Amino acid sequence: QVQLQESGPGLVKPSETLSLICAVSGYSISSGKYWGWMRQPPGKGLEWIATFYHSGSTYYNPSLKSRVALSVDTSKNQLSLKLASVTAADTAVYYCTSDSNTWYWAYYWGQGTLVTVSS
């Protein structure tokens, strides 16, 4: 059973870079599956950020692509998200997600972590 746990600073200053880690347990990232991130501003709907496949293919939300960086640390079985030049509009609960077969949906979700952008 795949389990995902997000972590990172809860408060980020405007114009700085948001950095989050997703610790994966129950499955080795390098063995397969799709891994990604979604977010949800307080009181609002879901937004897809990006997804990558273990073999290297990566899919991005075009509206965020220029500011997003995904990476994987297979030795720690973790994936990371960096979002540059943040503004208040980036305040949201960020979810780590995964699916066995596709990037069109996500079966596994972390509990989410709230990141607030404020000075």
Next chain:
Amino acid sequence: QSALTQPASVSGSPGQSITISCTGASSDVGGYDYVSWYQQPPGKAPKLMIYGVNNRASGVSDRFSGSKSGNTASLTISGLQAEDEADYYCSSYTSSGTLVFGAGTKVTVL
């Protein structure tokens, strides 16, 4: 890419059936069988309920079913129960190679 259109709220009495619509365009919902539905109880993470228009995710009750006609997808909950109270979101793959979500529908069990 415009968000998919969902009703803000839907309600029903226990035991009734309700249907949530999700309207898009030929470039997303109408063009691909890559529609999914998520259930999100208050304060919790979303849970995948339906994928590929009408496939129930593992462990999901058969009271939940999905369908699509033209540019509109639908999620039907039969035999409504108190535990079904939650926000429901639809999502679709788009011709731009992205994923788009609806704004969400709040389901209330009367």
